[in-house]
Amino acid sequence: MFSRILIKLIDQAIVPAIFLLTAKIVATVGISRYLGIVFTVGPTGFVFENTEEYVRVSSYSTFAMVAALAVGLFYILLKSMVFHDTHISPKMTARLFSLRLSTFIQGSFDLYSQGAIWMSYSYLLMFVTGIMSIFGMIYPWVFYSSLILTALSTVFFILDVESEMKMKDPDIETETEEEIVLSFEESR
Amino acid sequence: MKKLEAALKTGKLITDLMLIVLLLCILVLPITSLGLLQVKKSANEDVLSKQVIRKDVDPRTLPSSADLPEDTPDKFKDFNDFENYLLDVYSEDIPAGTEE
Numbered sequence: 001m002f003s004r005i006l007i008k009l010i011d012q013a014i015v016p017a018i019f020l021l022t023a024k025i026v027a028t029v030g031i032s033r034y035l036g037i038v039f040t041v042g043p044t045g046f047v048f049e050n051t052e053e054y055v056r057v058s059s060y061s062t063f064a065m066v067a068a069l070a071v072g073l074f075y076i077l078l079k080s081m082v083f084h085d086t087h088i089s090p091k092m093t094a095r096l097f098s099l100r101l102s103t104f105i106q107g108s109f110d111l112y113s114q115g116a117i118w119m120s121y122s123y124l125l126m127f128v129t130g131i132m133s134i135f136g137m138i139y140p141w142v143f144y145s146s147l148i149l150t151a152l153s154t155v156f157f158i159l160d161v162e163s164e165m166k167m168k169d170p171d172i173e174t175e176t177e178e179e180i181v182l183s184f185e186e187s188r
Numbered sequence: 189m190k191k192l193e194a195a196l197k198t199g200k201l202i203t204d205l206m207l208i209v210l211l212l213c214i215l216v217l218p219i220t221s222l223g224l225l226q227v228k229k230s231a232n233e234d235v236l237s238k239q240v241i242r243k244d245v246d247p248r249t250l251p252s253s254a255d256l257p258e259d260t261p262d263k264f265k266d267f268n269d270f271e272n273y274l275l276d277v278y279s280e281d282i283p284a285g286t287e288e
Binding site for chain 2: 128
């Protein structure tokens with residue numbers, strides 16, 4: 001009845017959402033305390049005394065969020081490039097089984113659904129930090145770091161998808177260059 | 189049978205749409221945390237800032253100064269004070285029955 005892909009995506013989206021939200025809140029409190037910036041917690045969120053303090057805490061806490069996203073993306077990309085069940089080497093498989101870490105080996109459906117979710121967060125964060133940077137709500141380098149992270153992870157993700165496609169169909173390149181000549185027998 | 193199939197298709201479509209909305213909500217959730225941080229805003233910040241500019245109002249420099257009475261003070265405490273004074277002075281000119 002339910003769409004399998006949608007259910008999988010929702011299932012995979014919850015943990016990263018909680019992880020990123022926690023990173024932001026913990027970073028906001030931690031950075032404010034570290035920098036000695038006083039804030040109050042109201043019904044709408046963290047309230048700062050002046051704009052300078054707000055921009056500083058907002059920038060560093062958003063950067064912490066980008067770092068948390070980088071950790072998640074790195075984990076997913078590592079799994080998809082090294083521990084992907086279609087790419088993994090027999091030696092690595094044996095080693096993982098001996099270490100009882102066979103759960104690291106995952107299929108394309110699991111890996112790509114996780115990758116799609118983390119990439120979505122990456123793109124969303126990039127757009128929002130871009131807008132915030134334009135309006136001077138955060139320092140521009142936070143947006144640039146988000147942009148670099150998104151670009152790099154997209155490239156690596158595409159590389160993995162390409163290698164997966166080659167693995168599934170090794171003749172994919174030669175097939176396009178192949179010339180097909182049709183011959184018909186004369187009908188009598 | 190056809191009706192049942194159509195109903196099932198519609199039901200599946202609605203379910204999928206709801207799941208997409210749910211997915212989008214989950215995706216947007218951590219991004220909304222960027223708006224959790226705010227700057228303290230005084231309730232009268234805008235009004236006060238305007239009053240600071242108009243604080244030392246010299247009524248004689250205003251375009252309507254020609255119409256002001258001779259005994260108009262040189263300075264007022266703030267703009268509200270000046271406004272009240274103007275209302276007192278010109279209240280006689282307002283036709284009866286047109287006051288708010």
